[in-house]
Amino acid sequence: MSERVTEHVLLSALTQQRFLARLEQRAESFDRDALSDVWRAAREAAMRLEEREAGCADDAAVLPIPAEMAAHIDAVVGLPAIDGAFSRVPVMFGLIELDSTMTSRAVLVEERLDAMKAAWSTVPDDPALAAACLPLESEPLASPRVSFDGRCLSILDEDERFQQLELSVETGSAALEFEGPGEVHAALRLLVGVPPPVMHAVRLNDRLLLVDGHHRARILRAAGATFLPCIVSVCADYDDVRTAAPSLGDLDLDALFEAPRPPMLRDFGRASLVHSYLARRPGRLLQWRIEASTHPLP
DSSP states (O other), rough: SEEEEEEEEEGSSSSSSHHHHHHHHBBSSSOOHHHHHHHHHHHHHHHHHHSSSTTTTTOOOOEEHHHHHHHHHHHTTHHHHHHHHHHOOOOEEEEEEEEEEEESOSSSEEHHHHHHHHSSSOOOHHHHHHHHOOOSSSOOOGGGGGEEOOSEEEETTSSSSSOOOOOEEEEESSOOOOOOOOOOOOOEEEEEEOOOOOEEEEEEEEEEEEOHHHHHHHHHHHTOOOOEEEEEEOOSSSSHHHHHGGTTTTTOOOOTTSSSSSBBBBGGGGGEEEEEEEEEEEOEEEEEOOOOOOOOOO
């Protein structure tokens, strides 16, 4: 596995401080003055777009799912993992208009784009497009990525792909039984579920923000797609947005839902707004710890 990847960062989606901090930490080479000039040039280009394209994210279209995709959508709706991951806020399935959709990601990875480009050099027919955007199966977790030492469950997410990890605890199992005083008739079993990597967007005030599926959307748009099937969480306020998409973290929602011309998914196709650089391979160590404690009852 290569220790370096090529990243494409959308400068209009990052403040100068966050852009420089990211590259200082991740880029193979770092020249603060030169990169500051790059960011300022992109900011000027973004300001010109703000004048010409104010309101371009307003009234983002969501079209009905075509009949040719209906059977696949029914199968997606029936997945327990989908129900568990998208049950907190009302959802709908529809075709989202790519050019009026905002981006929640500021970085795309070239190696992932290349793999998808090989699979989708042209736009698939409707059934295949539905399967590409709303897959029925999760990417399997390779066994070396998961470990449990009795107290801490660890997952090595080498490419930062797992955006929605569901952790649940199952009780009542008869797997462990002890005889004598203090016998235990139940065991705990940790279940880590990774929902299928479906395209997911949140909708608020008639604006659409893509949460997951940016790499697929970029490649399929380049192949000629204008609308893609997507799960859309229908939100009433920012609390709903955070609940529907906890992976957004501390993203500035005002800069997206209130700005006249927010960062758009299609901006990844504008050379004046994108800076590409060689970076250390991304990765995260995700951990859950089990701590024992005793509390007197009232």
